[in-house]
Amino acid sequence: MRISFKINGKKVAVDVAPEARLLDVIRDNLGLTGTKEGCSKGECGACSVIVDGEIVDSCIFPVSQAEGCDIITIEGMSKGGKLHPIQKAFIEEGAVQCGFCTPGMVLAAKALLDKKPHPSDEDIKEALSGNLCRCTGYTKIKNAVKKAAKKR
Ligand code: FES
Numbered sequence: 001m002r003i004s005f006k007i008n009g010k011k012v013a014v015d016v017a018p019e020a021r022l023l024d025v026i027r028d029n030l031g032l033t034g035t036k037e038g039c040s041k042g043e044c045g046a047c048s049v050i051v052d053g054e055i056v057d058s059c060i061f062p063v064s065q066a067e068g069c070d071i072i073t074i075e076g077m078s079k080g081g082k083l084h085p086i087q088k089a090f091i092e093e094g095a096v097q098c099g100f101c102t103p104g105m106v107l108a109a110k111a112l113l114d115k116k117p118h119p120s121d122e123d124i125k126e127a128l129s130g131n132l133c134r135c136t137g138y139t140k141i142k143n144a145v146k147k148a149a150k151k152r
């Protein structure tokens with residue numbers, strides 16, 4: 001089937017198997033490999049992308065549901081070679097170690113801050129609850145989200 005959607009502001013049309021996962025289409029058809037695959041079961045958030053303003057696990061999201069959607073991946077965060085303020089905050093707060101969870105974390109933070117520019121600690125905890133990190137212990141990630149919120 002042919003499916004069309006917008007990704008990082010650009011309209012695309014791809015020929016895909018109806019049962020294809022959005023994750024594979026993003027990585028393999030579109031070459032956007034910043035989106036990572038961890039558990040493949042919708043549990044770790046490494047594959048998180050934003051679809052129409054909502055954070056989704058692209059490993060369990062059938063691409064057939066993406067028709068006409070507006071999708072943002074980590075590649076869509078920086079503009080003109082400049083990092084997004086959320087990405088900068090992650091670096092400044094030391095919230096990136098191996099980096100495997102980072103694209104998903106950054107996008108989960110964006111989805112939150114776009115809806116709630118001044119989130120509470122509880123809001124941040126809830127928004128990041130679907131994203132697992134094996135390295136940082138989460139405190140630095142939460143601090144980075146708070147810092148990004150303040151900068152905005
Ligand atoms: S790879 Fe998709 S949630 Fe873990």
Ligand code: FES
Nearest residue numbers: 098101133134135
């Ligand atoms: S920085 Fe390594 S998994 Fe989060």
